[in-house]
Amino acid sequence: MTDLDLVRRRLAAFARTEAHGVSPLYEHLAERAAQDADVAGLLTAAPERFAHPTLLLAAAHRLVQAEPFHPLSDYYPSLGGTYGADHNTWPLFRSFLLERAEKVRAIVSTRSVQTNEVRRAALVYPAVARVKGPIGLLEVGCSAGLLLGLDQYGYRYQTQQAGQLVAGPTKSALGLHCALELADGAELPKLPKSVKVAARVGLDRAPADLTDEDTYAWLEACVWADQPERLRLFGVAATAQRKARPEFVTGDAVADLAKAAALVPAELPLVVLTSNLFAYVPGADFVAALKALDRPVWWVSHDGYAGALEHVLPGRADLKPASGEPAFGVVGLVRVEKGEVSSVSALARTALHGQRLVWLP
Structure with a gap:
């Protein structure tokens, strides 16, 4: 069980x-849930490290999926709804959840958010491309492993300085668009046309099997309900992944890192990829596990600075959101050799779902 006050603070x-300016529906619901002990209390059934607002919202999304004719679905664009948040949204949402309180508690006590946000591939592609391939790619906290297919996606980066920069295969089923801005003093990154991935391994406490109908529905529910484009991209990437399924390891991000890394052939440069992992895994422990590997490794990190990169690049206040500023991610590239960090670069600030990349000097 998780403390109710903690849940309410997290919702607020x-x-x-996170939701402000990005998801009007989820901002509306989370803001009101934070003030409602009955609704917020449903999330206390989750273990503390998984009791995040997105879990409650995903549980609600999953239940609305199962009852698509309920009036609440009118507010869910993912289910064809066209209503914007209004004075009826919260009362409908509240009564819907409380009438199904046991189902909600069952979901949040046994599930965790598994966000396969494939648009994040556009955020990490420039970092992965800095490692000369062919590479062995190991994604930790991979869920269904959609980021492991990053070499198969097409990318279009819109810039003010050079128009549109294009990378990836010319004939790709999945095309990703991302705004690329330059911070003061920064220069446009070099984007090779392709990245060569020779081995793909995913490590997760519960790897998601996209061939399982219930698992697939849960992954859809983890997509924010008023962002149907994200849902479409998930479906396209999932179809592509079924044709080239990575090798999955069920295990802990820290304790089983070496076991997963051993599946990448020794002759390949090992690139360990993490994306939005460190809300669930202690960053210091993960860095220690990287240092303990018996081979050189590149770590490409996309996460909040405080959870990840701060452990190897301390003192960068510019990489933390200011008070009242929306949350953002940081892409980092770290080289670990012989048990020590040999180089660290903070490459970019990002919008958390892949919409925008701000390249740093």
Whole structure:
């Protein structure tokens, strides 16, 4: 069980810093849930490290999926709804969840958010491309492993300085668009046309099997309900992944890292990829596990600075959101050799779902 006050604080912070300006529906719901002990209390059934607002919202999304004719679905664009948040949204949402309270508690006590946000491939592609391939790619916290297919996607980066930059295969089923801005003093990154991946391994406490109908529905439910384009991209990437399924390891991100890394042939440069992992895994422990590997490794990190990169690049206040500023991610590239960090670069600030990349000097 998780403390109710902690859940309410997390809901309020999520509405203010993550959903604001990105998801009007989820901002509306989380803001009101933070003030409602009965609704917020449903999330206390989750273990503390998984009791995040997105889990409650995903549980609600999953239940609305199962009852697509309920009036609440009118507010869910993912289910064809066209209503914007209004004075009826919260009362409908509240009564819907409380009438199904046991189902909600069952979901949040046994599930965790598994966000396969394939648009994040556009955020990490420039970092992965800095490692000369062919590479062995190991994604930790991979869920269904959609980022492991990053070499198969097409990319279009819109810039002010050079128009549109294109990378990836010319004939790709999945095309990703991302705004690429330059921070003061930064220059446009070099984007090779392709990245060569010779081995793909995913490590997760519960790898998601896309051939399982219930698992697939849960992954869809983890997509924010008022962002149907994300849902479409998930479906395209999932179809592509079924044709080239990575090798999955069920295990802990820290304790089983070496076991997963051993599946990448020794002759390949090992690139360990993490994306939005460190809300669930202690960053210091993960860095220690990287240092303990018996081979050189590149670590490409996309996460909040405080959870990840701060452990190897301390003192960068510019990489933390200011008070009241929306949350953002940081892409980092770290080289670990002989048990020590040999180089660290903070490459970019990002919008958390892949919409925008701000390249750093």
